Amino acid sequence: MGADHDGGRRRTPLRATAYAACGVVLLAGCASMPDHGDLSDVESTPRQETQVRVFAMPPRDDAQPAEIVQGFLEALTSDDPRYSTARQYLTPAAARTWEPERSTTVLADGPGTLAGQSGGREEGDDFTFTLTGTKVADIDAQQSYTPAAGDYTQTVHLTRDKKTRQWRIDALPEGVVMGKSDFQRNYMSVNKYYFASHTASAGSGQPMAVADPVFVRERVDPMTQIVRSVLDGPTSWLRPVVRSSFPTGTALARGAALAPDDQNRLTVPLNDKAARIGHGKCEEMAAQLLFSLQSLAPTVDEIELRAGSRQLCSLTDDRATAVAERGAETHAAYLYFVDGRHRLVRMSSTGGNSAKADAVPGPLGDGSTAFRSMAVARDEHTAAGVALDGRSLYVTSMVADSSLGDPALTSKGKTENDRLTAPSWDRQGDLWIADRNPADPRLLLLEQGGGEPLEVLTPGLDGRIKTVRVAADGARIALVVEKGGKQSLLIGRIERDKNGDKPTVSVQELRSTTPDLEQVTAVTWAGDSRLVVVGRESGGVEQAQYVQCDGSVPETGTLPGLTEVKSIAASEDGDAPLFATSKDGLLWLPGGSGWRTLKETASAALYPG
Known part of the structure; x- marks a missing residue:
């Protein structure tokens, strides 16, 4: 599963197909397996670094039921375009009705096979196997990935042809099933x-x-x-x-x-x-x-x-670029951060130890008001800031003669943690923020950064929003949601209905993209479909990693270690470096190396958005 990259595929560049040993790699489909008894596993093919074509062998004459099931499961992991070899393990009727493109079930390991008993007839012409495993993901007929969990249990039934006396599968689960390593070898993630x-x-x-x-x-x-x-x-x-x-x-x-x-x-x-x-x-x-x-x-x-x-x-x-706009094609002029004086400063987005930070023009950078979080509009002309106590949101231009004006939004939460989150801008110029007031928790939208805040409907939201990060396209939003002392990262689609006098905006079908994490410290969009998440699993250590908005994890998912992260900043432009703030101050991640400390004090780092 590959990593999102600006203008590039999310794995390795497209390469000409290589054929191993001047031919192809054949899956023998002939491993020994008992006809009854204990649970056994179908070994998942190890991940191969070289590009090879993998084809399966058809069933051999007089193959026993265990060998037929083994060979069929291995054929599912081959590069046969229409699964024609896998169909040879099926009866003619089953081969006609089986639809492998309907779904793919990904298991943590290759499917285990538990042999059952024959149908009890004197001829002994029936046999059953139970396929078992732990689910990792489901891919539907539209090729869409969804994280999954829980046990996988499906039945495969075999019968022996009365004329040929050959065993074949006549009843099987729909779609395809394979282990995670085979899935990673066979499939690649692509943005359409x-x-x-x-x-x-x-x-x-x-x-x-x-x-x-x-x-x-x-x-x-x-x-x-x-x-x-x-x-x-x-x-x-x-x-x-x-x-x-x-x-x-x-x-x-x-x-x-x-x-x-x-x-x-x-x-x-x-x-x-x-x-x-x-x-x-x-x-x-x-x-x-x-x-x-x-x-x-x-x-x-x-x-x-x-x-x-x-x-x-x-x-x-x-x-x-003159026909349509996308986030990955947009390059930020500056990286911004909240410095030790609680004001907004900026420096070249290319980073580097010699980069010099300067306060932005106007009231957000002059130090007259202390801020704890900021968001810069994607045109880099306007910015929004939440005051140090979290109570008030201000929106103003970044020009020298601008004024702060009155708050655009005020929270009535009793404590700092019960007030406003950091804001976030989409490319349409709309500003998103959440009020964490327990008495009235709301996700809010300020159209074009001003006017009367519009409450965004969030059906299905279970918990209180901690972090808001809207995608540049304005069609998707990432929310870190807290409940019971745990945090989860959810992605929802933004639906807008402008019929009538008052527009209605809602976030629909929220889905988890980090089901294995129980704590999410920071998150930011890092591509058209990719995010950087800082968090930890139960009993684990905090780490930064890339995740896709569908919940899949790119091959290069894990980033160099960080400790006590406060914020992380990434651009949809995949060539821009990552920045973070931690107990060590402001850090940046040049390509191919570890985190480096910059000579700046910062509590939050951010790119426009």
């Missing part, structure tokens, strides 16, 4: 992109691109897979808040297999459903595909769309 339905960039007015992470089989023509997935539409969770520019029914032309040419241009042949679209809509379609494919193969820098023999449009990487 759509456009936010109700938000646009405040600066350019362009539509905001929203990442929709899915998992595709890494060595089974992933480029064609991801294009088909984009055309099929967004996943169910994201669909209510995004749109696709592709007309309904648009699909790849029959038999299309995609590969870029030697100019890094990819030609995508579509069916006639796209033949009559206008040029502007066509460029949005091309931008969706270009953003999506660059998370798989960064070298692709032009998309050409065709319908039949006619070119619809062509879009280069440079031109795509």
Whole structure:
């Protein structure tokens, strides 16, 4: 499972497929397994660092039930595009009805197999195995990942053909099941992109691109897979808040297999459903595909769309930035932090021991008012600050002659911990914050950073919000929620209904992205679908790690150790360094090395957002 990166795929760059020993790696499907008795495990194939194609062997003549089940489970982990070898372990009827693309269940280890008893007939032509394991995740038919927990128990039934006397599986669970290491070897995480339905960039007015992470089989023509997935539409969770520019029914032309040419241009042949679209809509379609494919193969820098023999449009990487905006393409001019005097200061976002910090212009940086948390708008012209006691929120311009003015929001909480959280901006210019007052806990939205605060509905929220971090696209939000002394990180989609006199905003279908953590100290978005989280598991030590917004963990998930973290700052731009504040002061993480201490005193670090 890969890490989100600006303009790049979340694992390693796309490489030509290598074939081991001038051929392929074959899964023998012939390991010995008892026909009855104790629980045994199907060994998960160790993670391989080199790119190899793995194919399974078909069942051998007179294979016994245990060998058939073993061979079938191993065939599920192969690179066979249509699972044709796995189907050979099934009866003809089961092979016709089995739908491996319907789901994938990921277990902590390979599935265990517990042999049952025969059906009791004299011929002994029935046998049953129970597959067991501990669930880690489920991947649905839309290729969407969901963390899972609990026991996995499913039954596989075998029968012996009356004519051939060969054992075959005639009843089995739907979809595919495999161990975590096989899943990591077989699948890769890729962002596909759509456009936010109700938000646009405040600066350019362009539509905001929203990442929709899915998992595709890494060595089974992933480029064609991801294009088909984009055309099929967004996943169910994201669909209510995004749109696709592709007309309904648009699909790849029959038999299309995609590969870029030697100019890094990819030609995508579509069916006639796209033949009559206008040029502007066509460029949005091309931008969706270009953003999506660059998370798989960064070298692709032009998309050409065709319908039949006619070119619809062509879009280069440079031109795509004029069609739509996405967080990973936006580069912050400064890193900001709250210094020892409780004022807002900034320095070059590239970091470095020689970087010099200066107070921002205006009342947030002049020291006249003490602040405990800040948020800088993504255009870097406006900022919001929560006063040191947590009671008042101020919003003002970062220019020398601006004034602080009256608070935009005031909490009535009795203690500092029962008042306002740190604020957060989306790219539309809206400001998000939570009031932790136990008597009236609320998630609030200030449109364009001002006006009457709008209470955001949070159906299903169980606990009190500790941290608010809205994604740049304004379609998703990360909330750290406390309950019973524990914290969890939840991601929700932001739904906006502007019908009637008063708009309604809600956060729907909150889902946990860090089910193994019981304490979450800090969180920030670090890409279009990736976050950095500081927290600890039960009985563990605090650590910083990357997580995907779908709850999967990239291969390079764990970051160098930190202690007593107060805040962490990351940019959606994957090339920008990480910053953090801890008991050691302000730290930064240059690429490929450990944390380094800067000569600054800081209580909170932040990028715009």
